[in-house]
Amino acid sequence: MRVKKILKIFGLVSLVLLLAFGLAYTQFSNRHKAVLKNNLLYKLGLSDSEWHVGNDSQKYVMLSPTFMIDDIYKSMQGPAGSRMIQISRDTSMIWFTGFGVEALDAKTKKRISNDFICHTNFDFNDVRYYDGLGLKDRIGQQFPRMASLSHGMESFHLPAGFGIPMRGNDLLEVTTQALNHNVKDSTIWVKHQVSVEYSKAALKPLRVGHAFIMLPYDEKDPYREPLDPSRNYCIPVTTDSHDYCDAKGRKLSGHWVVPAGKNTYRCKVNDQLMIKDSLRLHASAIHVHPFATSITLFDKTKNAAVFTSSIVNFKNRIGIESIAPFTSEQGVWLYKDHEYEVVLEVNNTTSVKQDMMGSMFLFFYDSELDARMDPGSKKAKR
Numbered sequence: 001m002r003v004k005k006i007l008k009i010f011g012l013v014s015l016v017l018l019l020a021f022g023l024a025y026t027q028f029s030n031r032h033k034a035v036l037k038n039n040l041l042y043k044l045g046l047s048d049s050e051w052h053v054g055n056d057s058q059k060y061v062m063l064s065p066t067f068m069i070d071d072i073y074k075s076m077q078g079p080a081g082s083r084m085i086q087i088s089r090d091t092s093m094i095w096f097t098g099f100g101v102e103a104l105d106a107k108t109k110k111r112i113s114n115d116f117i118c119h120t121n122f123d124f125n126d127v128r129y130y131d132g133l134g135l136k137d138r139i140g141q142q143f144p145r146m147a148s149l150s151h152g153m154e155s156f157h158l159p160a161g162f163g164i165p166m167r168g169n170d171l172l173e174v175t176t177q178a179l180n181h182n183v184k185d186s187t188i189w190v191k192h193q194v195s196v197e198y199s200k201a202a203l204k205p206l207r208v209g210h211a212f213i214m215l216p217y218d219e220k221d222p223y224r225e226p227l228d229p230s231r232n233y234c235i236p237v238t239t240d241s242h243d244y245c246d247a248k249g250r251k252l253s254g255h256w257v258v259p260a261g262k263n264t265y266r267c268k269v270n271d272q273l274m275i276k277d278s279l280r281l282h283a284s285a286i287h288v289h290p291f292a293t294s295i296t297l298f299d300k301t302k303n304a305a306v307f308t309s310s311i312v313n314f315k316n317r318i319g320i321e322s323i324a325p326f327t328s329e330q331g332v333w334l335y336k337d338h339e340y341e342v343v344l345e346v347n348n349t350t351s352v353k354q355d356m357m358g359s360m361f362l363f364f365y366d367s368e369l370d371a372r373m374d375p376g377s378k379k380a381k382r
Helices: 002-027 030-043 126-132 367-372
Strands: 052-055 059-063 067-069 080-085 093-105 117-124 145-150 155-157 162-167 172-178 188-199 204-212 243-245 251-253 256-258 261-268 278-288 292-299 304-313 320-323 326-335 340-348 354-356 358-365
Touching: 059 080, 093 117, 093 145, 117 126, 117 188, 145 155, 145 204, 145 278, 145 358, 162 358, 172 188, 204 278, 204 340, 204 367, 278 292, 278 304, 278 320, 292 358, 304 326, 340 354, 340 358
Parallel strands: 162 204
Antiparallel strands: 052 059, 059 188, 067 188, 080 172, 093 155, 093 162, 093 188, 117 145, 117 172, 204 358, 243 251, 256 354, 261 340, 278 326, 278 358, 292 304, 292 340, 304 320
């Protein structure tokens, strides 16, 4: 009798805990649900949790863990995985020249729609990276992301003769995340095949910069509508991520809501560019969300575009078909005494609000590093 009573109590406690968890689960965001479900599948051995890596002389290829797509996952909501990689085991210099990602069926390993790719980020340890290149003054100046791929721009190559240098045994963190804007009532098992192209031959060095749109919002009532057009306020998707402050202490959001119809968003980016004298821009990779139609780096001083990337959205579903990259072997000059802004054009063709971001990865000729490189070995002088 005592054993039965204990089992009964245990069963009731388990049921209460299960119900409590079920109630809590319904309150989770799609992002947290995806993390929980995929981690549970990994723990139970029902889904492949391992990264698979191959490295030949000019391309490093990784196959991600399996991601279960069982719901609508908008940007930054889907299951994700991260891995640290080293291209080689020594300090010899390598030069990154391109990045790519493809969506594969987890079982057959055949290519499927890139609609299931949200973004793939390539981050470095800026302390180790800049210390190894003898450029300690750059540590902590900006977010240490080398490149990012996303839906619509699943591959990107630097112009011929240029590369991003890094010591072969430095660490690069690769993070890839799944996406699903359209498929409902189905479960799809997806892997991402990520590739990094590089050269061991010395190239002209590029350094990465960033420019992205940040818009002010009402800190006291961030989700209030209607907005006051004279204050240029936006409605943030959330105030706990992609949240910034300007020099005046105003709250800014880099991830905001766009209404139906056409709209234009602008943001001054001189502080982000950090131009000391002048910089020669050779390439740019773009990250935007569906319903963006173009993004421009604009020189207000010259009243002219530095470059414009056109964006093509699918007509029969939500998603981006293509984003035009900017690349130039000759390069385009940017100047300290000019005023620059990022301009994003949006056309939300649905009747509901959509989330939006607009950012650029900008690759500049690194004259300072080039002057420090040993002409023979192309290693940075310490």
